[in-house]
Amino acid sequence: MDPIEPPEPPPGLPELAHPAAVLTGLTRNEALPEELAVRLLPHDLAPLRLALREGFAPSPALCEEYLAHGESQALAHNAALPPEIAARLAADPDPEVRAVRAKLESAGAGRHALFAADPEAQVRIALAGRPDLSAESLAALATDTDAGVRAALARRPELPEDLLRRLLTDTEPEVRARACGHGAPPDLHAALLADPATRKEVVRSLELDPDTASALAADPVPYAASPHTGLRRAAARSERLPAELLRGMLEDEDPTVRMIALERTPDVDPATAEDIERRHGRSKFLDRPADYFPFAPETLRRFAADPAPRMRLLALRDPDVPAALLERLAADEDHTVRRAVAEDSRTATGTLLRLLGDGSESVAMSAAASPGLPVEAMRAVLDLAARDAAGRGPA
Numbered sequence: 001m002d003p004i005e006p007p008e009p010p011p012g013l014p015e016l017a018h019p020a021a022v023l024t025g026l027t028r029n030e031a032l033p034e035e036l037a038v039r040l041l042p043h044d045l046a047p048l049r050l051a052l053r054e055g056f057a058p059s060p061a062l063c064e065e066y067l068a069h070g071e072s073q074a075l076a077h078n079a080a081l082p083p084e085i086a087a088r089l090a091a092d093p094d095p096e097v098r099a100v101r102a103k104l105e106s107a108g109a110g111r112h113a114l115f116a117a118d119p120e121a122q123v124r125i126a127l128a129g130r131p132d133l134s135a136e137s138l139a140a141l142a143t144d145t146d147a148g149v150r151a152a153l154a155r156r157p158e159l160p161e162d163l164l165r166r167l168l169t170d171t172e173p174e175v176r177a178r179a180c181g182h183g184a185p186p187d188l189h190a191a192l193l194a195d196p197a198t199r200k201e202v203v204r205s206l207e208l209d210p211d212t213a214s215a216l217a218a219d220p221v222p223y224a225a226s227p228h229t230g231l232r233r234a235a236a237r238s239e240r241l242p243a244e245l246l247r248g249m250l251e252d253e254d255p256t257v258r259m260i261a262l263e264r265t266p267d268v269d270p271a272t273a274e275d276i277e278r279r280h281g282r283s284k285f286l287d288r289p290a291d292y293f294p295f296a297p298e299t300l301r302r303f304a305a306d307p308a309p310r311m312r313l314l315a316l317r318d319p320d321v322p323a324a325l326l327e328r329l330a331a332d333e334d335h336t337v338r339r340a341v342a343e344d345s346r347t348a349t350g351t352l353l354r355l356l357g358d359g360s361e362s363v364a365m366s367a368a369a370s371p372g373l374p375v376e377a378m379r380a381v382l383d384l385a386a387r388d389a390a391g392r393g394p395a
Contacts (some may be wrong), residue, residue: 013380014357016168019388020044021361022381026369028053032378038065039382041388047074076100087111095120102126111135128152138163144159147172154178161185173197219244229254236260255280264290270299278311290314301325309334316340327351335360342366353377 016022023320026032027040027049037058040046047066050056057080058066066075075081076089076097090101090111095118102115103126115127116137125148127133128141141153141161148158151174153159154167159182167179168188176192180201184192216223216231220238222327223231224245235241236249236257249261250272258276260269273293280289295303297318304315304325313336315321315329323346330341330351335358342355343366355367356377368381 003333012353013377013384016357016381016384017359018361018364019381019385021365022356022368023385024049025365026378026381027368028365029371029373029378030055031371031373033375034062035172036375036378036382037062039386041069041071043385047071050358051075051078056080058082072097073100077104077118080103090114095123099126100124102334103129106130107132107134111129112320113193116140121148124149125152129156131157135160142166145177151178155181158182168192168198175284177201208378224249229257232257233260236264250276256285259285259287259289259292262289268293270295274299277314278308304329309337312337316344321346323348330355335363339363339366342370345370345372347372349374357379 023040023043023046026036027046030053032040036272037050040050047069048071049073051058051066056078057079058075060082063075063082063085066072072089072092072094073096075085076092081089086101086105086109089097090109092098092101097122098115098118099122101111102118102123104109105115108132112127112133113136115123117140118124118127121144124141124144124146127137128149129152133141137141138153138160141149143166144150144153147170150167150170150172153163154170154175155178159167159179164179164182165185165188167175168184169191170176170179173195174197176195177197180192180198184198184202192202201276212222212231216234216238218240220235220241223235224241226232226235232252232254233256236246236252237260243265246261247265249257250265250268251260252258255276259280262276264272268338270293273289274294277289277293295314295317295375297320300315300318301321303311306312309332312329312332312334315325318325326341326347329337330347332338332341338355338358338360339362341361342352342358347355349372352367352370352373355363356373358360358364358367368378
């Protein structure tokens, strides 16, 4: 059998190197009309991604389309359902659907008691993580017959002392161990230290040193030169640290300490700020030094020609970036730069269309997610997907 050739893209649409990524991007596009959202429902994971999109509030008609496509569970993940649809899903025969609603619905919906009495443990486990449970719901879950429900309750960030005591003395080792994450009342220390299920957690909680935290808060100066990175970071954040010591921390060996010092030090010269930015490298934190120092427009435009992609990205922070510079960055050799251009609201329509066909999945996805993408292009993408599906025939 001859291989099936992909359909030609409609006029005005580039050849899509990653059509699945483009469809995923459309699910994230805030400007996607409901008439086109319906056409996304047959595509893998599109219903869930669409339902999870922040700010997405499906109409009753679109919800009915979800249900007609057998996508009750995906729809249940939406946080802004019409009340009548939310009520139907809360009573859905599928416990997985009910569990999603139990995890998502606030106390204001009035169904926590219903979920707490659900016959399926997975629904009650989902409910146990809600931050707004009433005292009645907490008490019901704390005495649940399923140990998994009680363990889920023990993982909550906060528990009333009476419930904590109950869970610390639970018959199941897993529940007691989870509850120890909250610490333990002194009168229970001996019993919990003798319990193999809880000994490690209790010892860990007893090893915490509140004296160090108190001393640092009172006088951070001795900790500004500590060999422990975490203590230097805490000292750098302290309002009590003298300005001259804070300025000296701009040269710290730890990039996070340097960034904290940059954030809190006034009148840092641009050369020092640029050096800190260049040396920052990878970090588990999402922010970067440039978030705390406003580089001048001429500096940002100089960065556009920098050898390092992460520095070229900064050029897009120029509020008056020239259109020609945006076009140049849209053709950058590094996909992270092209992706940032695709995510920029100033990017021209023609550039967005070109980036839809980018060889990088993430760039194509970001271009499809841009609210600046014309509706006609969205429709053309879906037409192309429909033609491709028709060419493949039934699975």
